[in-house]
């Protein structure tokens with residue numbers, strides 16, 4: 001069991017709001033579409049890493065996890081497991097939009113009868129997800145033709161934000177307002193011989209910008225590397241450096257891990273794509289740190 005429980009957002013709290021981009025009225029408000037088509041989670045998968053508890057199990061357990069029935073009738077395009085409240089348990093967002101005309105919308109003479117709501121699921125850590133879409137904020141009141149979703153900490157404040165692309169509509173920037181109420185650790189994993197002399201370059205928001213030079217050489221993100229966050233008195237949290245995941249979208253390749261109320265990390269273990277394993281200690285929390293292949297222990 002973790003040493004301390006993360007704070008939960010108050011019921012009714014708006015977890016995510018639309019950021020600088022304007023909010024316009026939806027084509028039709030809410031309007032749950034008629035149940036048709038494939039369930040968004042018909043092929044439910046575990047999230048990246050080893051933390052089975054985060055997903056409520058593997059394939060075939062969607063119904064028991066509370067995901068299958070809740071997502072049936074939606075077509076998910078942009079999807080990711082991400083820790084919206086940094087409590088160490090991966091939550092789930094799906095950005096939906098149909099590819100076949102929704103008959104109820106067509107009958108209502110909707111000019112673009114493909115729009116669907118986004119869905120947001122909270123992971124309480126007990127193997128079953130909670131549909132918290134109604135508490136998600138203004139962005140979740142919109143019904144749009146969602147396609148891409150890019151996940152990353154766009155404002156470098158320690159929680160994951162989302163950029164949503166819509167077919168025939170405006171993009172949306174979903175700014176996370178609750179994640180950095182908990183502790184977190186941010187890591188950028190770079191390959192050997194691509195960076196300069198520094199072993200660890202820290203700082204938040206002083207983390208190196210993606211694709212920029214560092215120490216005179218161009219950096220390369222080690223996509224596919226797996227990261228274990230080892231905490232005294234708590235389970236190891238495994239994540240993976242990745243930019244893939246959603247349709248026509250690229251995620252922030254940095255690894256951001258919510259720590260809940262844990263105020264330190266014992267060690268960070270990295271399994272590089274080539275198979276080598278290294279560890280670092282004394283990595284600060286609540287900021288970003290760059291780890292270079294070949295300079296761990």
Ligand SMILES: [Ca+2]
Nearest residue numbers: 083085087089
């Ligand atoms: Ca969470």
Ligand SMILES: [Ca+2]
Nearest residue numbers: 153155157159
């Ligand atoms: Ca953020």
Ligand SMILES: [Ca+2]
Nearest residue numbers: 157159176177
């Ligand atoms: Ca934030």
